[in-house]
Amino acid sequence: MSDSCGAPVQGGTVEVSTTETVLQGKVVSGGAPVGGAYVRLLDSTGEFTAEVVSSPEGDFRFFAAPGSWTVRALHRTGNGQADVSAEGPGVHAVEIAVA
Amino acid sequence: MSRENVLVSAAWSEENLQTPGVVFAEVDEDTTAYDGGHIPGAVKIDWKNELQDPIRRDFVDREGFEKLLSAKGISNDDTVILYGGNNNWFAAYAYWYFKLYGHNDVKLLDGGRKKWELDGRPLDKEEVTREATSYKAQEQDLTIRAFRDEVVDAIGKKNLVDVRSPDEFSGKLLAPAHLPQEQAQRAGHIPSAVNVPWSKAANEDGTFKSNDELREIYAEAGFDGSRKTIAYCRIGERSSHTWFALRELLGHEDVKNYDGSWTEYGSLVGVPIELGSGKEA
Structure with missing residues (x-):
């Protein structure tokens, strides 16, 4: 268990239990990964749920729940967002292009 | 309460990096962000290893806080500007903690590290050392802490x-x-x-x-x-x-x-x- 609420280092792999719903992917710009982007998880009503900073390889990861989500990235070079639908537990991949 | 007494903008901060009596401190639970580049001149406060008791679940005591701030080179009459990642959560925690131990003049950098980075303001990796002080803390102000x-x-x-x-x-x-x-x-x-x-x-x-x-x-x-x-x-x-x-x-x-x-x-x-x-x- 995490004894704090700060965002962990992004990227790498995690063991996902059969009950967890993980949304993960990369922030990219012109096909190249964007590290240091602020990636926000918004619920189906657009309400903020969580935020992490993308790894140097552009990776981000959220532990969410089944449902419709939006992931939105903010970076000094530009912003972008993408929708992702997680129908059930497991790993759901999504890419965000910023411009 | 006036906003200016408790909150400073990124623009004001960039203009006051060298101002005597103003100390910037980055506070986070994971301090790798600081190590990878921090606001020029800012000291680092590790939320987990410096503000929490290492054994029982509580804060460092008054004497521990005095030692910490003395070693960081923070004086009782300094204006301390706190900022950090995670939308300033840990900086806000530290703000409350500084108030708990009676620090007079402490403010948050509005937007913290995120706003600073999104603005493209300068960060550097210089090691920051400040001359040690003899900081004196007050007893905890329990009017702001609930049990x-x-x-x-x-x-x-x-x-x-x-x-x-x-x-x-x-x-x-x-x-x-x-x-x-x-x-x-x-x-x-x-x-x-x-x-x-x-x-x-x-x-x-x-x-x-x-x-x-x-x-x-x-x-x-x-x-x-x-x-x-x-x-x-x-x-x-x-x-x-x-x-x-x-x-x-x-x-x-x-x-x-x-x-x-x-x-x-x-x-x-x-x-x-x-x-x-x-x-x-």
């Missing part, structure tokens, strides 16, 4: 502001969605609490919303300005952010932060817990 028994007593009497996400409040999740969900305690919230996620108080770039917007958000959620208030989250840092908004920005007088928060309350034997959105009550 578990008074939280149980406050049910139905004070504003209990649960600042976690709606899914944590309702019992669907046990931790924010960027963390694994394996936890020991029970899910739900303290009965009679209103749910105003900390994020409602912040803009997308991490800066605080205007006082007018903040007043409307809390009023809409059922916050009663005539009552005393206790804010909580999971471990007390997100609620420091809301404590700051309610007490330091909006000027509500009797506002406490419950640092035990859900990881304590949700593990207590026999206390009442409510599930669901709470709005049907």
